[in-house]
Amino acid sequence: MANRKHIRPKSLLVLLALVVLPILAACGTVDSAQTTINPQSDVAREIQGTYAFIFWVSVVVFVVVEGALVYAVFRYRRRPNSGMPKQTEGNMVLEVTWTIIPALILIAIAVPTWITIFRTDDIPAGSYIINVTGHQWWWEVEYPDVGLVTANEIRVPSDRTIGFNLETEDVLHSFWVPALFGKIDLVPGRTNTVWFTPDAETEGQMFLGQCVEFCGLSHANMRMRIFVDSPDDFAAWTAGLQSPAPEPSGVAATGHELFSTKGCTVCHSINGAYDAAGLFPAPNLTGFGSRVTLAGAIMENNATNLTAWLDNPEEIKPGNIMYKEAEAYKNPDLALTDADIGALVAYLQTLQ
């Protein structure tokens, strides 16, 4: 123990860099695709306000406490001439002080927390209501006022407060689009709610979200998008979905036929009468061709990806029900040929 070494100021600098750099880097993360700190709605901004306050309080506490620690360690390091230190056993005044000060800081944090809790709790009266049902591993989306059911991509009008009623068909899931609102779980036997009013500037924008409660094998593949449409675009979209799809022709007509003969309609519904949410165990494909993504918003909706999906859904989304239950994958007699898949792709793309 004789050649004991002292820590040099250089290591202090390294330490400092280790803590300061992440904080600086944090400021650069606002742009990432699913960032939680770039709020675009009233509710998200309210949450962000609370977070920012707590964050800066924490930064101050961090600097003070770590500063005191580092100072003490350097100031009181053992030197060759260090004698026996004074055997201080405590100090009531000091100890009471550092009990009370943190308590006060915590009250300062608690108050805005509570205010935010109560300001964001129930869906405000008059909101535009959308019902969402979680499934392993996709989202069913129902617009009760216009009698529409769709999946994974949620279009909302920009001029309303939007309220979601959330239920699950199977296990726990959690509904989350960080730029617009904080997450809320979907719990069997309950209806949870969440709401937000989009900022005016969000019109025409798309927001990313995904399931954030572990829900089994393909949890990572349960994503979603919210599109904030102008009121006109939104009305046009609902009207489009309500009108019957064009009669398919050519290969698409073949695809249309295959869609029933290969057993797809057992689970998927398209168009026609309003199929209330929960009636079919798979995404309603009305207007599928106009969706931007497919398979739980995990990939772009184009011919290549759609072909890959129909060819082997298990590879794209392990454990999914389509691969397990659909006759086309279970029953060799009904297996899809490349031509079948081509026709189905053509047909599905006509569903505008």
Next chain:
Amino acid sequence: MATAVGAFGGADHAASKSGVWSWITTVDHKRIGILYGVTAVTFFLIGGFEALLIRLQLAEAESTLIAAGLFNQLFTMHALTMIFLAIMPLGAAFFNFIVPLQIGARDVAFPRLNALSYWLFLFGALLLNSSFIFGGAPDVGWFAYANLTALEYSPSSAVDFFALGMLVLGVSSLAAALNFIITILNMRAPGMTLMRMPVFTWMTLVVSFLLVFALPILTVGLVQLLFWREFGMPFFSAEAGADPLLWQHIFWLFGHPEVYILILPAMGIVSEILPTYSRKPLFGYSTVVFAGVAIGFMGFAVWAHHMFTVGLGSIALAAFSASTMLIAVPTGIKIFNWIATLWGGSIQFTTAMLFALGFVALFVIGGLSGVMHASPPVDTQQQDTYFVVAHPHYVLFGGSIMGLFGGIYYWFPKMTGRLLSEGWGKLHFWLMFIGMNVTFGPMHLVGIDGMPRRINTYDESMGWELLNQIETVGAFIIALSVVVFLVNFFKSVKSGEPAGDDPWDGRTLEWSIASPPPEYNFARIPVVHSNEPLWDQKHPELKHDAPPVIAGGADEGAEESIHMPNPSYWPIVVAFGTALAAGLVIVNPWLASIGAVIGVLGIYGWVFEPAGPEHH
């Protein structure tokens, strides 16, 4: 029965001091402590290996290295292993080895029960891990939320392995906890009042009470889970009118005290290390003790902060955020008192001290992120993201693991009579400290970027890849630090510098006896007059009223009259029967009776085993 005992030579005292059989039959708290320690470090390596695989998969966007199913097993088993098979038993290793020495006792209150605890732990751990070969390990996350655990959604026996493995581990911890409560309350040396107990012993007591109150809650939940799966009793299914959230309440009512079970031993260790290497008493001893006790009580009132997003309702959210913030107060007190202990001291940077200082520095970060998600609205943006992977790692890795490594460097000389190399030790510390921050620091950022936890894949366009790559590099730096530790450990066990009885100028009783201590610890039981008896004896000039000398230490001849308990193989028989029964339940409940019979025979043999040395 008596012949059986004789035949296996269990009663032969002299022959029982070396060899595998001596370890199997040992009831010596010090040897049991070493068994716990070695087993826990082994599982730490396994859990770390699982973490490296997780990190390799996540280092690349859309990686296909590890399939989703295996990935889910890995993150579940990683957490279960680190929590229940590494950190908890490493704490138990120190409880076993150190607490009797600190309180001036010759052993724990129930030495054979102590051995049973260890063997149950080992077999429970093996049962849990055997699921990897028998059809797949648990893959539902370490808190196994209902209703993903229902037969319908988890048809394999992975969840049964989880429930039964945890039940066996729970019996082990419960027996150990009761043993330590009774030991600490009844077997302290004369003069050692509660408020003269070393802080590590205090924290052991608090942890033991937490275990006694928290484990039965989990046990109830696990039994319900099994009955649900095996016999269709719908405790958690909404279709039957029950509520899956019941499981979450049960789990976290256990689980939150559990996180204090994981951190308090490390806090106790740090409270021993900081004074020793500052050459000052712990600042505000009684405040630190009361803060520890307060944390123990309050730990039962905050469980719903793990459930801020399930739809609790505003009033419950407000109440649980308040109680959670409240618990930060005693936690803060401890940190301030530790810093005040350093203040004005004469600080020596040994490896143990570096780990203790690292503990304080990193635990502060984990505490602050904890306060952030104590605010329910904020938590709705953080829960189940990597931000909440960063937080438990700052408190459990930065906290518990750093503290426990500090304990290893601090007490290794007492356990083995040799010093760990300080050079290798410091290399270990700096690699681990840097690696830990490189791994878990960026997790805050990627969490704020919205990356969920427990996903095996993410799109490149999310912008998470770089941070994940940095994290993976960090994980390998940690792995390297562990290799350095292992090298140091094996070198030093064989040829480390001899330590002497009191290498660090220690303050508490364990340093007053030989290293390693004789089987009976104290030839004469010491009499204690303060909470730092050895220090006061060594430095009478620092006290106003010179304290009387403590007795103890080597005292030739006294040894002859000390009666120590006999070795016994019945604990391992009982533990084996119990774990076998649990494992066989998975195959067929009727088969389980084989294990039960072995267990009952074991108890029979145990009860009739002669207590005193056998005279042939």
